[in-house]
Amino acid sequence: MVSSTGKSLKAFFIEIGGMTAFMMRFFRYFLLPPYEFAEIRKHMEELGVKTLPIVSVTGFLIGFVLALQSHPILARFGAESVLPAMVALSVIRELGPVLTALIFAGRVSSGIGAELGSMRVTEQIDAMEVSAIDPFKFLVVTRIIACTMILPLLTMYVNFIALIGSYVSILLLQAMSLQLYTGEIIQAIGFVDLLPAVAKTFFFGFIVGLVGSFKGFNAEKGTEGVGKASTSSVVVSSLLILIMDSVLVKISLIIWPI
Amino acid sequence: MANLIIDIQNVSKSFGDFTVLDGVSVKVHEGENLVVFGKSGTGKSVLLKCLVGLLEPDQGNIEVYGQSVLKMKKKEMDAYRKNLGFLFQSAALYDSMTVRENLEFPLRKNFKFSEEEIRAKAERALQMVDLSHAIDKMPSELSGGMRKRVGLARSIITEPKIMLYDEPTTGLDPITTKEISKLIRNLQQELKMTSIIVTHDMICAQIIADRAIVLHKGKVVIEGSLNELISSNNPFLINFFSPDIIEETNGEIDGF
Numbered sequence: 309m310v311s312s313t314g315k316s317l318k319a320f321f322i323e324i325g326g327m328t329a330f331m332m333r334f335f336r337y338f339l340l341p342p343y344e345f346a347e348i349r350k351h352m353e354e355l356g357v358k359t360l361p362i363v364s365v366t367g368f369l370i371g372f373v374l375a376l377q378s379h380p381i382l383a384r385f386g387a388e389s390v391l392p393a394m395v396a397l398s399v400i401r402e403l404g405p406v407l408t409a410l411i412f413a414g415r416v417s418s419g420i421g422a423e424l425g426s427m428r429v430t431e432q433i434d435a436m437e438v439s440a441i442d443p444f445k446f447l448v449v450t451r452i453i454a455c456t457m458i459l460p461l462l463t464m465y466v467n468f469i470a471l472i473g474s475y476v477s478i479l480l481l482q483a484m485s486l487q488l489y490t491g492e493i494i495q496a497i498g499f500v501d502l503l504p505a506v507a508k509t510f511f512f513g514f515i516v517g518l519v520g521s522f523k524g525f526n527a528e529k530g531t532e533g534v535g536k537a538s539t540s541s542v543v544v545s546s547l548l549i550l551i552m553d554s555v556l557v558k559i560s561l562i563i564w565p566i
Numbered sequence: 567m568a569n570l571i572i573d574i575q576n577v578s579k580s581f582g583d584f585t586v587l588d589g590v591s592v593k594v595h596e597g598e599n600l601v602v603f604g605k606s607g608t609g610k611s612v613l614l615k616c617l618v619g620l621l622e623p624d625q626g627n628i629e630v631y632g633q634s635v636l637k638m639k640k641k642e643m644d645a646y647r648k649n650l651g652f653l654f655q656s657a658a659l660y661d662s663m664t665v666r667e668n669l670e671f672p673l674r675k676n677f678k679f680s681e682e683e684i685r686a687k688a689e690r691a692l693q694m695v696d697l698s699h700a701i702d703k704m705p706s707e708l709s710g711g712m713r714k715r716v717g718l719a720r721s722i723i724t725e726p727k728i729m730l731y732d733e734p735t736t737g738l739d740p741i742t743t744k745e746i747s748k749l750i751r752n753l754q755q756e757l758k759m760t761s762i763i764v765t766h767d768m769i770c771a772q773i774i775a776d777r778a779i780v781l782h783k784g785k786v787v788i789e790g791s792l793n794e795l796i797s798s799n800n801p802f803l804i805n806f807f808s809p810d811i812i813e814e815t816n817g818e819i820d821g822f
Binding site (some may be wrong): 423426427430431432434435436437438439440441446 | 658
């Protein structure tokens with residue numbers, strides 16, 4: 309029991325060390341030419357197209373359900389009028405960024421893990437290296453940058469869709485003009501709600517790209533290695549997103565107190 | 567004698583407690599086709615990977631054109647690798663690219679050819695392996711033999727001086743094996759390459775080999791022409807080159 313815990317702890321620290329070294333390698337490489345702009349744009353398009361349907365549905369449902377759930381609670385205090393503002397603040401400050409990031413992790417991190425993992429086990433990464441093309445630069449740096457850039461855009465899109473969902477939900481409960489709804493939201497949301505929330509999604513995107521690439525790039529031989537890379541990418545990146553979220557929220561509250 | 571191109575000196579490599587290469591020394595001269603025989607797991611592929619810098623030997627030295635591969639800096643290693651072709655056992659075609667993109671990829675990344683030159687080179691390389699019709703296919707649409715041919719075309723597209731083949735005919739039927747082997751022989755003569763071919767396929771070796779070595783338990787146990795190896799009285803070599811004897815001896819023969 310003790311020895312197996314010791315082994316797990318050792319493996320955990322080896323993993324952390326490996327990932328840190330991988331991250332440092334990214335920072336060393338990403339400023340150096342050649343800049344693979346075409347590859348980054350290709351990945352951004354792919355990632356956007358891949359995740360757009362699922363985040364659209366999720367975004368709409370988050371807004372819809374949140375308004376549905378909050379309405380009776382607010383009604384108990386006679387505060388139904390703050391419903392649009394409350395939903396908007398919840399979505400923009402927390403639910404939008406975190407849920408989009410978690411879905412993104414599930415869809416993209418596993419995909420990157422599997423893709424790079426299968427390239428590793430079928431010697432495609434070795435083939436690239438032997439052709440004097442740096443696989444880290446071409447495969448890893450481009451994917452991490454693409455993830456970091458695309459997630460903030462997706463999050464803003466999800467926020468927008470969630471607010472539509474919430475409006476539809478409110479319309480089912482009571483009559484409210486779109487003008488009033490948007491007015492309430494615009495009045496409630498300030499710079500301090502929007503900026504830190506969007507800023508943190510850059511970190512989440514970075515985590516997704518980093519973990520997926522790390523797991524895939526270092527996949528063990530065989531198809532089992534690919535499966536492992538894919539699954540553990542999702543688990544680790546989701547966990548890291550939640551940890552990073554707690555840290556960043558705390559920091560942003562210190563910098564911009566409400 | 568032709569110039570010495572590849573000089574592998576006393577190379578050893580272990581993975582954990584398992585010694586794969588144990589003091590291997592091999593010399594390959596200009597324009598020569600050296601075949602490396604050995605049972606599975608005797609370190610043939612590891613030797614090739616050490617040669618291209620994918621793996622680092624624990625001991626020994628590897629010199630190519632008189633320059634130590636182990637001491638090369640990144641730029642020198644890149645320059646060395648640009649002059650080198652490597653056909654992987656699985657062909658290692660890039661799944662996400664078409665055959666044309668696979669072929670053009672090293673040219674676009676490493677050389678400054680015009681768009682027309684790149685396209686012409688890709689088409690010519692495919693012509694050489696008789697696969698012009700497959701230029702717009704994805705690797706997943708190709709058969710095993712076709713993949714090997716495309717892998718071969720991609721390896722020679724940069725007209726390398728040194729070519730390394732890791733089991734070029736494994737998993738192919740005898741007819742395709744002959745075709746690929748003849749193709750390798752013709753390409754080698756046309757492009758005047760120096761080659762190392764790792765295989766345990768006799769059909770392939772008979773067509774390609776100028777000289778052969780046998781790796782066994784991490785060591786080079788015999789070196790010579792293919793005929794010398796085949797006519798050897800050593801029990802291991804008799805066993806290796808005449809598979810029908812295995813049944814009579816339960817494969818336990820070991821002459822070294």
